Amino acid sequence: MTAHLQASEGSRAVKRTIEFIRHHRLQKGDRLPSERELSDRFGVTRSSVREALAVLDALRLTERRPKSGIFLRNALEDSGLDSLVIQANLDLPFDERTMRDVSEARVIFETHAIRLACARRTDADLNRLRELVANYSSRVQAELNVANEDVEFHLAMAAASQNAIIVRTLTPLFLMSFQWRQKYFSSSVIRRRSLADHQEFVIAIADRDDIQATALVRKHVHSAFDEVLALVEGNGQPESHNQRAGGDE
Amino acid sequence: MTAHLQASEGSRAVKRTIEFIRHHRLQKGDRLPSERELSDRFGVTRSSVREALAVLDALRLTERRPKSGIFLRNALEDSGLDSLVIQANLDLPFDERTMRDVSEARVIFETHAIRLACARRTDADLNRLRELVANYSSRVQAELNVANEDVEFHLAMAAASQNAIIVRTLTPLFLMSFQWRQKYFSSSVIRRRSLADHQEFVIAIADRDDIQATALVRKHVHSAFDEVLALVEGNGQPESHNQRAGGDE
DNA sequence: CTACCAATCTGGTAGGACCAGATTGGTGTA
DNA sequence: TACACCAATCTGGTCCTACCAGATTGGTAG
The missing domain is CATH 1.10.10.10 (Winged helix-like DNA-binding domain superfamily/Winged helix DNA-binding domain)
Incomplete structure (x- = not known):
């Protein structure tokens, strides 16, 4: 898909x-x-x-x-950001600088998204988040990968900010990191930790506790970034690499 | 161009x-x-x-x-955001909701960009900003439109954040509003006011005064947004309008 | 050295052809 | 009647050829 x-x-x-x-x-x-x-x-x-x-x-x-x-x-x-998504889909690598910038930007954007979500979220938003967490939870218990569900959840939080532009900005940041995400969530331990974070997110948003919510973002994204950086390490620089660039077929 | x-x-x-x-x-x-x-x-x-x-x-x-x-x-x-740029280039209109979201997102993103710029800007960044302001100033005195130069300046400020992703995020927000910008800067009064703002921006960034800088963003963007909203008012909703959709030529 | 012109190159567009898998609707069977 | 099956049809993917007209360029004449 x-x-x-x-x-x-x-x-x-x-x-x-x-x-x-x-x-x-x-x-x-x-x-x-x-x-x-x-x-x-x-x-x-x-x-x-x-x-x-x-x-x-x-x-x-x-x-x-x-x-x-x-x-x-x-x-x-x-x-544009969309070109990063395309490059990611084409298996073209990113340099560490870009990944670091993406992580920083994501923290900034998502922090604000959450802050707005705490202020503006509707009951419908909350219900949707709870549904997503429930689904996430069942997949975690079934030992399934939750890379897709993670993106879904974070975008749903962003959507609760009632600002479509913020959602559209965060989307490519998630999509371009989908491959790392895929590897990242291959660990059962990480899936469970992530689930716990999501549950805390929902509580904070339900309580409109933006202090707690924004703190969660920092923790959640930074820990993820560290793991991912370790995973991707040594994947090659953006220059002069021929990763599966052999013959025409 | x-x-x-x-x-x-x-x-x-x-x-x-x-x-x-x-x-x-x-x-x-x-x-x-x-x-x-x-x-x-x-x-x-x-x-x-x-x-x-x-x-x-x-x-x-x-x-x-x-x-x-x-x-x-x-x-x-x-x-994605890039589709907004394309829609703008094709003269497809936006609804007010989108414009409002764009404005809000721009304030958020640019505020953080400026904050980072205050912390991380190099002397080279500062020189570039001063060059751009000088150029801007001369064009204002020559009564020329400065829509392009305005985008250039704001992107240069964003670049001083040393985070390329933030720049790449703000770019489409500027580009999609280029037409409004064009009209907006047709006023001599506005050009002078904008120039003064830019000069204050440079001072704040030079002094690494992020308090002042972020306050400026809010003022600068909000006043611009109000003007633009007035300009665009009555351009039609996104549905069932046929703005210059007549014959093929 | 300069001015000028023609051959060449370039992107833009049109139209046709074939492939092979997906879709669909009708047919024949149970 | 309900279901299974198959062939005609439709669809996107790719290739090829042919023109057009403006941009570019290189050589030639002044």
Whole structure:
């Protein structure tokens, strides 16, 4: 449901193009090879390349100038958050700096989301959170992975802030870390600890206790980040790595 | 440089598809017409439709299931922030609720960005901010629009937080409001007031005075939001409006 | 050295073709 | 009547070819 089981040629082209940009250290304003050359280089049709470029355009990474060429609008590091989700889905690695920034941003954003949730949450929000915790709990007892359910719960908390933009901001931060999350929750101990945290979250939000709630965020996210950082350690830098980038097939 | 002067068929197809989703009130899980039907309906080639769908896929709005169909992955309101930028570029309107959420989110995010900037800003950051203010000032005196320069300055402040994710989060919030910004800064009085604010920002950041800096954010953004809301007032709700949706040309 | 023009290159768009799995509706059987 | 099965149809995925017209460029004439 989350991972693209069989990557389409379009997705491949996106990945290859991003790798190309990284490999050649292209900077803002630099020009990419023409569509025809990229299609040769990647071994796919120009149609597929064009689909990929449409995506990169939407992510504000490239700019296609008619009758002229394809140019880098922003450095890879300056594109939108959604591009991080895509890079994650394509198994492109992140550097530690990015992960650290994501963690910090998540604490900040989620802290405020929770604070607002404490002030504005409706009874419906509360019921939904309780449902999610119940479901989470049953999955934990069944020794199932709860990576999806964890995201669901945290987004539901964010939704209780009644601010859709905050939810839409947190979403990519969760999605881009889905793979780490998957590994993270493979531990039964961690699943149980996480469940306990979630239960505390619900209590705090029910009591509108934003002091307790925000403290929980810090604890919850930081402990998770430490674990994840240990897991991902040694996965490789963003530069010059060829992780499963062998032949065309 | 910002607005696409002549929309490509691919962009048109994106716009038409979003309008289709809105018009038919499609919800998460609903199925869209086939590519071939959309291409008929929009009067463009399937290639163009496919480019558009690739974009909508990247924005996590749709999901293409091979040999089956195109389905809505999320409601329009739940897609990523980048989709808001695209909607803004396509002249698709936002409802007041969204604008209010954006304003609130911007205050929250930017407040934290400034706080971090006060703590972490380097001398280089400070120099850059001063350069930008100088440029801003000269443009104000020349009675030029400073919509671009305003975004530049605020993003530079965010960059001084040394957290790239925060910058990448604020970017779409600025970009999606570029049109309002354009109108907003058409007033000479507002340009001067904004310049004064910016100068105060630099002083606060130079002194690492996060109390003053965060207070400035609130004042700066709120006053701007009020003005903008007045400007946009009566632009129409997100439903059933046909703002310049007449003939094909 | 400069001005100018034509060959070339580039993105944009159209249209057609084939593949193979998903879907569906009708048929024949129990 | 109800169910199982199969073939026609539909769908997304990919490839290929062909034009168009503006941007670019390299060589040539002045």
